Amino acid sequence: MTSVEEPARSNGRTRDAARTQAEILDVATQEFARVGFAGARVDDIAARTSTTKRMIYYYFGGKEQLFTAVLERAYGVIREAEQELDVEHLDPVAAIRRLAELTFDHHEQHPDFIRLVSIENIHGAEHIAASEKLGKIGSPALDVIRRILASGQRSGLFTADVDAVDLHAMISSFCFFRVSNRHTFGALFGRDLVDPAQREHYRAMLGDMVIAYLTAPRAEA
Amino acid sequence: MTSVEEPARSNGRTRDAARTQAEILDVATQEFARVGFAGARVDDIAARTSTTKRMIYYYFGGKEQLFTAVLERAYGVIREAEQELDVEHLDPVAAIRRLAELTFDHHEQHPDFIRLVSIENIHGAEHIAASEKLGKIGSPALDVIRRILASGQRSGLFTADVDAVDLHAMISSFCFFRVSNRHTFGALFGRDLVDPAQREHYRAMLGDMVIAYLTAPRAEA
DNA sequence: ACTAATGTACGAACTGGTGAGTTAGTAATA
DNA sequence: TATTACTAACTCACCAGTTCGTACATTAGT
Numbered sequence: 078m079t080s081v082e083e084p085a086r087s088n089g090r091t092r093d094a095a096r097t098q099a100e101i102l103d104v105a106t107q108e109f110a111r112v113g114f115a116g117a118r119v120d121d122i123a124a125r126t127s128t129t130k131r132m133i134y135y136y137f138g139g140k141e142q143l144f145t146a147v148l149e150r151a152y153g154v155i156r157e158a159e160q161e162l163d164v165e166h167l168d169p170v171a172a173i174r175r176l177a178e179l180t181f182d183h184h185e186q187h188p189d190f191i192r193l194v195s196i197e198n199i200h201g202a203e204h205i206a207a208s209e210k211l212g213k214i215g216s217p218a219l220d221v222i223r224r225i226l227a228s229g230q231r232s233g234l235f236t237a238d239v240d241a242v243d244l245h246a247m248i249s250s251f252c253f254f255r256v257s258n259r260h261t262f263g264a265l266f267g268r269d270l271v272d273p274a275q276r277e278h279y280r281a282m283l284g285d286m287v288i289a290y291l292t293a294p295r296a297e298a
Numbered sequence: 299m300t301s302v303e304e305p306a307r308s309n310g311r312t313r314d315a316a317r318t319q320a321e322i323l324d325v326a327t328q329e330f331a332r333v334g335f336a337g338a339r340v341d342d343i344a345a346r347t348s349t350t351k352r353m354i355y356y357y358f359g360g361k362e363q364l365f366t367a368v369l370e371r372a373y374g375v376i377r378e379a380e381q382e383l384d385v386e387h388l389d390p391v392a393a394i395r396r397l398a399e400l401t402f403d404h405h406e407q408h409p410d411f412i413r414l415v416s417i418e419n420i421h422g423a424e425h426i427a428a429s430e431k432l433g434k435i436g437s438p439a440l441d442v443i444r445r446i447l448a449s450g451q452r453s454g455l456f457t458a459d460v461d462a463v464d465l466h467a468m469i470s471s472f473c474f475f476r477v478s479n480r481h482t483f484g485a486l487f488g489r490d491l492v493d494p495a496q497r498e499h500y501r502a503m504l505g506d507m508v509i510a511y512l513t514a515p516r517a518e519a
Numbered sequence: 520a521c522t523a524a525t526g527t528a529c530g531a532a533c534t535g536g537t538g539a540g541t542t543a544g545t546a547a548t549a
Numbered sequence: 550t551a552t553t554a555c556t557a558a559c560t561c562a563c564c565a566g567t568t569c570g571t572a573c574a575t576t577a578g579t
Contacts, residue, residue: 250475
């Protein structure tokens with residue numbers, strides 16, 4: 078982010094704090110996602126950088142804070158993407174399906190982010206808790222869901238009694254699991270959930286599931 | 299799981315290989331689940347045991363193999379539980395709902411197992427791949443799903459064109475996510491997915507979702 | 520007596536973090 | 550313009566504390 082492209086210096090070694098920080102974050106993101114927080118080595122991260130380990134401590138303070146910074150940037154990317162959601166011109170059913178599909182696509186396109194979130198959950202979300210930035214940023218996607226849901230429920234199209242957060246959990250769980258548990262699931266059941274050939278199948282399955290749930294005829298009560 | 303109830307041996311230091319191994323596995327399971335593979339310390343695991351670090355290497359060979367052994371036992375517990383599934387006397391709709399509920403309960407009751415699976419996924423399921431035991435054991439639950447599904451599809455009750463593995467993925471994803479992503483989800487959206495007061499709500503939501511998906515009227519095609 | 524099981528002590532390699540000094544950019548001043 | 554003064558950006562070498570693993574001694578059970 079904010080790469081200060083200095084046009085003059087072609088090859089490299091100009092002094093550029095923003096660039097150095099961004100490079101550290103790039104490498105750290107890969108490393109943390111690859112081997113987890115405890116598994117990552119500050120020395121290795123530094124080695125993959127064009128700068129030194131000292132700079133990591135200079136800019137971020139420590140391994141823990143570096144991980145927090147990585148998380149903050151990763152969540153920032155998500156939020157940016159969510160802000161570009163443009164589905165409210167559709168009817169509620171189509172809008173929800175489209176939203177589910179975009180969530181599906183986004184998870185598929187950002188496996189590193191999903192690994193980071195898995196790792197952060199193993200650590201009890203302590204870095205998120207420790208971060209000011211990540212504390213109270215509501216999800217734009219949640220607002221969108223809220224409005225679509227209200228519209229669909231008002232018109233009687235949606236019969237399910239869910240709120241936006243729960244629906245978001247439902248959609249996310251499928252998208253997240255498909256990527257996060259790809260390896261164990263594949264090893265145990267012999268099916269690659271992220272097989273490109275099955276992509277459309279699972280994308281449709283998610284949409285069908287969500288719409289079926291929202292529009293199912295409620296017999297009783 | 300396979301707790302160390304040795305009835306005969308009164309207090310302590312009798313020589314009992316099986317018991318020592320089981321104790322090591324108990325502690326190792328907790329530690330690995332708590333802080334991940336790289337985060338776990340062999341010395342700490344040993345310290346929480348009534349035996350010594352030497353025994354870990356004596357019986358398991360090393361940290362990596364210990365983790366594999368922990369995984370093997372954890373999956374064994376799951377398989378045992380799945381073998382006690384008894385839902386096929388119900389009609390397909392009720393059977394699937396019941397199966398989903400049991401899966402839901404099981405995930406909730408074994409958060410350590412879920413953490414281990416998350417961790418194993420971060421490591422690309424390499425330990426499962428390296429294990430002979432975990433290689434080719436089909437899931438009993440999968441067989442049950444397969445039969446219920448076939449029955450429901452034959453009778454026309456189930457309109458969805460899913461197979462057992464995909465349905466298992468769908469059910470698991472919700473159950474798994476609810477526990478595995480509890481912390482980040484709670485931190486970001488302010489809702490505890492594992493709040494006991496919401497338990498029935500989410501349990502019903504899962505059942506409704508799966509049944510709605512399976513029985514949804516397929517308009518087109 | 521013999522062996523499986525167990526405990527103690529130790530070390531080589533690693534790991535996060537830091538101390539201390541250097542270089543590049545920049546703006547004020549002469 | 551040249552000089553000086555200042556600071557952000559950076560490098561290198563090292564430390565203090567861990568961490569996995571093992572050599573060796575010892576004990577319990579048969």
